[in-house]
Amino acid sequence: MSHDELESRKRFEPAEIEPRISQRWLDSGLFSPEPAGTAADNYSIAVPPPNVTGSLHMGHALNGAIQDVLIRYHRMRGLRTRWIFGTDHAGIATQTKVEQALAADGTSKEELGREDFVARVWEWRREHGSTIRRQFERLGASLDYRDERFTLDDAYVAAVLRVFVALHEKGLIYRDRYLVNWDPGSRSAISDLEVVQQEVDDVLYHVRYDVEGGRSVVVATVRPETILADTAVAVHPDDERYRELVGATATIPLVERRAPVIADAYVQPEFGTGALKITPGHDPNDFDIGRRHGLEEISVIGEDGRMNEATGDFAGLPALEARERVVAALEAEGRIVAREPYRHEVPVSHRSGERIEPLISLQWFMAMDRLAEPAIAAVRDGRVRIHPEPQRKVYLEWMENIRPWCISRQLWWGHQLPVWYRGEETHVGTEPPEGDGWTRDPDVLDTWFSSALWPFATLGWPHMTPALRAFYPTDVLSTARDILFLWVARMIMMGLEFLGQVPFHDVYVHSVIQAPDGRRMSKSLGTGIDPVDEIERHGADAVRFGLLAMSSGQDVRYSANKIEQGQQLANKLWNASRFALLGVAEGVEPAPRPETLEDRWILSRVQRAKRMMADCIAEFDFSHAALGLYDFVYGELCDWYLEMVKPRLYDEGADREALSAHLLFVLTETLELAHPVIPFVTEEIWSYLPGAPERGLLAGRAVEGLEPTWIDDDAEERVGRAIEAVRALRGWRDGVGLQPGQAVPARLSAEGYDEMREQVARFARLDLDAGDAEPVASVPIPGGAVEILPGGAFDPGAADARRERRRAEIEAEIARSEGKLANQGFVAKAPEPVVDAERAKLARLRSELDAA
């Protein structure tokens, strides 16, 4: 780490530095603390486990940056900190991916058989499962990579089965024939949450059914093929038109089935014909109506999406083809009364994109209401805080209307149900039953079932391990909004049920990053931006900073220039550090040794910045944390303090020891402040600080909180005033055409510049020892003015014009202020401090006008 090397590295080059720093962190073991103590003393976060076959997208990168800020910040507060890492087996997603690979090889999972197929998926995981881990490393995420978990680890499987069996014993998990969302794409049932609505154009057919006594009724439907499964016709109880028909028997066309005309308030008299065909076997509403009226539940469409053997001539046809044939047959009988184009929303599988086929199926369900109750209470009473606030309401709303969860999936990749059958017997247990002739239920559990156990199954539950004691409950759960119900709510329920404690104290729901044009970022739309590419281009610090800076309580558009801003910050800090490190006296260690007003000022400003950071982190306000850091580094440290310090630092004759110590101290505090946001550049700079090798990694440093005695209002006021004066003077100089380098003879006639006189003169290039000639111009500054003396080569016309413009502005503002103060309502009703402030402002403006 030689002086020369530092001298030559004029830019921060993330590509060459980051891998090295990353390796040092990994080798240090810092991210893998020994479990000790209890969760109350420690800090932990369980990462939302990415899909094992996945790769890093913007959501991961943002969430990674957020969690890493929290983790690094708390680790640097000296807490034993663990960020639990692992991946999710992601049932459908992974199975689909491997199936596609098999198809490309000209084979299929059926050809392989279940056992070989599952072996293939494990192989796939060995090959592709570490991508996302390496990508998180590149981001600088200080996850515990040494203790990686997978939701199909043996121990994890044991936890899942135990939970299943326990809930079954409590009667909360049960098997039922029920209408489920059947996804013909993955050929599995899926849960309500995996269904999305999609708008399609359909035809609404009006079909005439015969009713006994030579009467008839016309119903409207978009799915004529389900007529074959109709078991009733329903009308509204108050519908005068059909009053006579209620209780009569209708005949279902084509199948000639006798079916009652029933009255049910669900029917909307205004829609269509006001009469509704009832198909309990293939429609969720009809299913409910059917159960209310004790109707038969007939299935005509099978799990393959084709008409089943009960449909006679139609058997074997895909439902859509059957529709045309059914319509043709109805047409032949003259039963199609009308057809109208109809645009509506239909349920579609989120996974496969195929249209959901509601059908009755024997599946396993979990009753949710009893589990939801304590999970609602935990959020209501604040044991779990959800940020930002609106999400809390969304959570409660959903939980209060929770419905049973279909947990069985007809897949091969996942946790196979711990259920065995033999004839009429059913055995549910963590161990297979005794005796012969048992077959295990082939179904696996919904992936989210195992994810629900994540915060404790990763820590060794059901055993009370040191890790579980040390890190459960975790502190924060940070996630995207789309899995608040799918995952977060279920973790709270399971945590409370099995551990008796909430799984985390705070839930932070972060922004969704949209494409720059406001559309969703997605591969298929071509709107995705790969965070790894961005890391390569700009560095991990830049990407972290940028994502944090653009995040907020709501969705945001991706902003490339925030990433660039982050890169600039890293580079700025790097160069500011070079300046300090190359300029300080040899052999001096960092220590607070303020000698001058500006030394006190910067010390005070650093404390303010630390307070800002602490507040922002406590409020999950990451964009202000990042931008506040930027402001401090640019607007205070670099623009002013480093510039103010230069003459002293460059004065070879002076004793620079105190200044050097203080400068290094300020740098140290800045690095500590910045590290959670931009860990790489700060760690790199840290390694150059005198005495750094003995102090180890910055990432592992336990940092003091802010020191309140260093907050110095007096220094802030005085230096602040000098800064304002310099700005005014620079603006004036520029406005009157003075060359930047040219000194101007001037006289300072303003209050409060005792210690700052020389600095102001230097920054504004004033020659303050220019005698006592009559001034030719005057520049107002706080507390008075700077009078410009003859001899400066400036444009007097421009100066006058500028002065006039300024005077006009001030006069306008004075008029406004006077008007306000003349208003009796204002003086009488506004709070006293506000009125006083207004009076002070008016006085200030008047003196400014005098000076101008």
Added chain:
RNA sequence: GGGCGGUUAGCUCAGCUGGCUAGAGCGCCUGCCUUACAAGCAGGAGGUCGCCUGUUCGAGUCAGGCACCGCCCACCA
């Protein structure tokens, strides 16, 4: 259909419990290669805060309505 959020400079966004002469970054204009950084420095232009009503001494900030935009939830054939 219900709920939530947004609409502030050319762009992306800040503006907490009402007191603002409305800010930042980028972009733009002007001037500077000033011995940390030209991926830099200094200065500057640029906004009737979506629209309408109201509350108030005072509204970007609060209330009501309207108009767009986005998201979530929901079983109208």
